[in-house]
Amino acid sequence: MMNRNMNMAFVPLLVFALLLLLFGPAAPFMRTEAVQAANEPAKAAKKLVMGTSPDYPPYESVDAKGSGDIVGMDIDIAKTITAELGYELEIASMDFNGLIAALQSGRVDFVMSGMSATEERRQSVTFSDGYYTARNTIVSRKEAAYETAGQLSGKLVGAQLGSVQEQFAETLEGAKLKKLNKISDLVQELNSGRMDAAIVEDAVAIEMVRANPGLALSYLPAAEKDNGYAIAFPKQSELVDEFNRVLGQMKEDGRLQQIVAKWFDQKDAAPTERPAGLNIDFRVLNGYVPYILKGVYVTLLFTLVSALLGLCWGAILSLFKISGVKPLQWFATAYTSVFRGTPLLVQLTLIYYATPQLLGYDIPALLAAGLAFGLNSAAYLSETIRGGIMAVDKGQREAAIALGVPYRKMMTRIIFPQALRHILPALVNEFVALLKESSLVSVIGVTELMRRADVVRASTFRAFEALLLVAAIYYVLVLVLTSLARMLERRLRRSD
Template sequence: MKKIIIACFAALLLVFGGLSSAQADEYLRVGMEAAYAPFNWTQDDNSNGAVPIEGTKQYANGYDVQIAKKIAEAQGKKPLVVKTAWTGLIPALTSGKIDMIIAGMSPTAERRQEIDFSDRYYRSEPVMVVSSDGDYAKAKSVKDFKDAKITGQQGVYLYNLIDQIPNVNKQTAMGDFGAMRQALASGIIDGYVSERPEARTAEKASSKYKMISLKDGGFQVSDDDVSLAVGLRKGDSQQMEQVNKVLAGISQEKRVKLMDHIIDIQPADKTDEAKKGNFFSQVTTIIAKNWPQFLRGTAITLLISIIGTVVGTFIGLMIGVYRTAPKAANKFVALLQKIFGWFLNVYIEVFRGTPMIVQSMVIYYGTAQAFGINIDRTLAAIFIVSINTGAYMSEIVRGGIFAVDKGQFEAATALGFTHGQTMRKIVLPQVIRNILPATGNEFVINIKDTSVLNVISVVELYFAGNTVATQTYQYFQTFFVIAAIYFVLTFTVTRILRYVERRLDQDTYTQGGGVH
């Protein structure tokens, strides 16, 4: 078992690590959400000059992508989009996971403390997006949104602008514009603060949305807020000079022309056709057109959860055996044993006491920034799930060992068994049977918890499904499909494990002489 696990990790490290190093010099790795049309979006082919998204068979396009292509061409490299959640963009840049951020990001004073910014490549305008048949469809100024439920994207200056609306009912910030559109369509909010290009995209995608340009009294903004710039690592003067040189060669006329072209080619205008028919026909259409994305996401989810559960259970068994070992006779060895025990206690408490999403950010981005350790995101995800599961399984195993009758330990000692032999031949077979239900629960939890790994750009089931939702604007239908897939996975795993439990119970009963 130990050899198999080590071999699996070695193979994964070889494959993923090799891919990462091979791409380092050939590609310009650009971070973006690929879900913020018309600045950036995800599509299934390379039409209209789209570029590949790392780790997937999909492509990204949009205004940001076309700017990235110009910068990459000037550097003699190929552009490669690293699809990253908004909150993970700056950590990805500072840790060296990407070379630059081109994601409709404003060079605010807070962000300048972490990264540097190029010259402006686009100037935006804040607007409101509301329901076309709602109470605020005829609003003309910010004052007209009194008492309205308004939100914005988390970590973006647009959310802070809500405070300028008198007596507004400010809602909690949301992770992306897809979530805001869904909330607006569902009536959870009355509107959200956006930028003109994104608002035009929403209008074009569905007649449910309407852009309010606030001509009679808009938001008060600074130039940094409405300017979009390329994010670069601190002190990277060479990269800064190259990027600014490329941007200087793009006139204002060309920028306007490029944005108009991008708005015309964005795929959002095809979504109304897909929304015809009843709910289940729409779900069927989504599955028929996007099943490869769902399949790939499901495969990654299963890969991470299966390996993570197996390795985590092995870690838990090893820790459980160690923590029940007798104290060494040699004082120095006993001291080392005690120190290592403290280390294990810290590991268990930390990983049981912190959310996996925080662990993912710290391990994936933190290790790269602090120690220069750059590992593939899928391998990092497997490592994170494994050690997280190991912390929980160690306590489950400890309880399973204590549940074994003490007389069996005493009998083994009387027969001259060492602690290792006692565990391997007598105790652990019983423990494995006793902890099987809890292990199954951990497996089910891991299948669902892989969804938080989207913060480190792992394209698991949730991330893949969310991409489909941003492409189709059919959020409820798409997430219904995602929920159904998760249910099928967890239901199947539960039934398989219950079957295994029954078989073990039957074998134990038969071998114990219960059948005559």
Template sequence: MSKWFKRAVTSLAALLLLLGIIGGTGSGLLTAVTGSTLAIAEGAESTATTGGGQTIVMGTSPDYPPYENTDAKNGGKVVGLDIDIAQAIADKLGYKLEISGMDFSGLIAALQTERVDFVMSAMSVTEERKQSIDFSDSYYAARNTIVSKKDSGLTTMASLEGKNVGVQLGSTQEEAVAGMESTSKITKLDKIPNLIQEIKAGRMDAAIVEDAVAWGYTDANPDLQFTILDPNPNDLGYAIAFPKGSELTAQFNAELQKMKDNGELQAIIDKWFGALGQDDSKKVSKSGLDFSILDGYVGYIFKGIFVTLLFTFVSALFGFIWGAILSLFKISNIAPLRWFATAYTSVFRGTPLLLQLFLIYYATPQLFNYDIPALLAAGLAFGLNSAAYLSETIRGGIMAVDKGQREAAIALGIPYKTMMFSIILPQAVKNILPALVNECVALVKESSLVSVIGVADLMRRASVVQAATFRSFEALLLIGAIYYVLVLLLTSLAGLLERRMRRSD
């Protein structure tokens, strides 16, 4: 037992160190593991051009076709109106363009912490946003629409009074319903597909979305309709966002004006808006579930299994090692170590995991000037959080070992370190193995949270498919089945390990 435990701990520690070094290079955890690009691990939305010159990073929320969405059927590249405009400007300026995908509500934070150099994501210019970021000249002006079920009669803003109305969090559509909060229920969600699904499920009466996006969803869902609202005279249109004082603002404005003058900008707009309604793969005539819409997307979704498992393994490994150290601190005779371990556990158990993830991902570049990869940030956040819980579990396992064994080891003159790692901890791990398995199972399921910072795990890929197909249930049911199978496999492997460890009983 002791030799097996030593080998296991040594191997896990070595692998953690290796993965930590790889992640710390800034090239991405999976780059060295698979030899591929960061697009696999940190989002299929992360792509780069092949030109020379300095690299600039564009932030976007690729779930808003035709402006930007992930082409899951063709390698997971981000495509759309905004992408073509950004690529054209970058080429003219001699920059190499890299695209970083994330939730829309996190784009401004990414600008402010300099995780990205600029943002293009159908972002409207508002006075409030201009207080914290700079904007280029406008490149397109859209119209708001009301999306609702057919024959609902919800075709004007007045008809929405007293209804449950949805808008995308952080969008200018929030302003369109700002005056209705006293008379109507306003629901704010991160993603447009979620708003559409709420309407179809009957939990929301209508949603305010942009015209081109509304067209796509209503075309794919015959039970929905949309009505174009009167233009807002204060609407300044869509523009490119930059950090305050960025030198890129003037450069982009100059090239944007040239594109307007020579007709190149209008040609890009015509290309993407002319394609609306011509992609028959997005048209759905069937009601209820129709898994045929996943044709061509299943392989893309399955790639997320590797990311989810790697993330879970690294987080569980780090959490176990750090949790074991914390548990030793808690039973130590050195008071400062006990105080530190107790305070650490209190903080990480007393604050939300999502908050810890955001702090590590967004605060690290701002405080330490290190652009931490999304997957590494997620692994650290989940590992640190898991360690707080595991430290109590491991401490309980250590305390459950018969005290007579410690006394015998001391009487034989066995050093404390040898006694702990060769006698006590192996028995403690055997006793708490079911609890450790439960923690791993929880990590597998909680890994879906990493999708909010752009890691292309199963949940993120399902969101991409939702945006591409304008349907939600089919992709969600598929990844739900995948998660369930992963948990069953993990539980089975844990059962085999537990039976092996109990052979000496």
């Protein structure tokens, strides 16, 4: 029986190969250019990976109404510099608070994301010369507007996690600080009244107020010592001098000012007009719906592959548990204990961030998500499948053995079909859970439904409309899945 079980262990390897074909590069387990750049001369790579958090218009945002590419002032500056130096530019999207970690781990070669060159950050990375200096701004509700930093004493003040505005907010005497990952989250907290004010950068504040007429802004005095926004590099990077040289040329010949003017001349646009008292206005989604709907394919593909991996590997684990071979039983029990005893989000981030460090392979985000969810699902399904197998009458197993039916044929043609009837509702519940929990993969940059909703929130500074649309899409997908499951269940009953 051990040999039969070990032969079946090749099934997850086949599933893993499918994952690589679907989500991986053509040459798996090869180091990416971002990792190679840390060990080879910079120009040998001929490609540079830029890390950014595209939720900060006009510096960087996703063109959700158009091409779907990341655009903005920082993007234009980066393209100009890399083209001048003869590099191909690749842009990696991630949360702002993970940019420096990505830089240090070699996932990206440099970072441009409206990042201020603070002394604390200089301890971890090297900065280029500054290319733009902004002012901190208070954004609050019009009916309770704040104009000076002193008025924020005793108030709940929000700021983006990891930003220079967060550091400034920490110096506000008597104020309570709330740190959030995204600017769109700050807008939502202000509109809902759960936060008194937010500290953001001036250009972003103008966009926030333009999209939300119920908000007001007030500029704070410029800091005495402000190095402005700069490009971040790993320590001892050979790219710093080259980038500084091109930045200097762009300042002298006016190209830098032209790029700034291109994106900041739009700041004085008229505010968005909405009927008074209207808290939810789906007109803000005009032009964004096709972009959101494209995430359905990614969500379904991810769910299908995760479910396939979870079902195959879970079936093998269940056979290990009933095999009578102690090492296999111990392995399956320990596996189930570990994956059921640790949070799925922790498993997801470990696979995504640890794989480049341990294997030198820059695992694609969607592949990491499929593996994490599939391996986690297998731990739960192994117990479900084991229960279904044990529920089949032992007499049938004994009769098959007495007739000389091979073990594999007995399991696939006699035991498993009957077990499936018992566990079908539990399987459907697990697949529905996978579909809904797919929203978690947005934290590592997979552009499924939830990630695309975040992009729309960042572009419109409105939360309810995009989230309600995505919730409706998830609900429809779950209804379709459960309807298909009922059809299968009725068919299995008729075949009894």
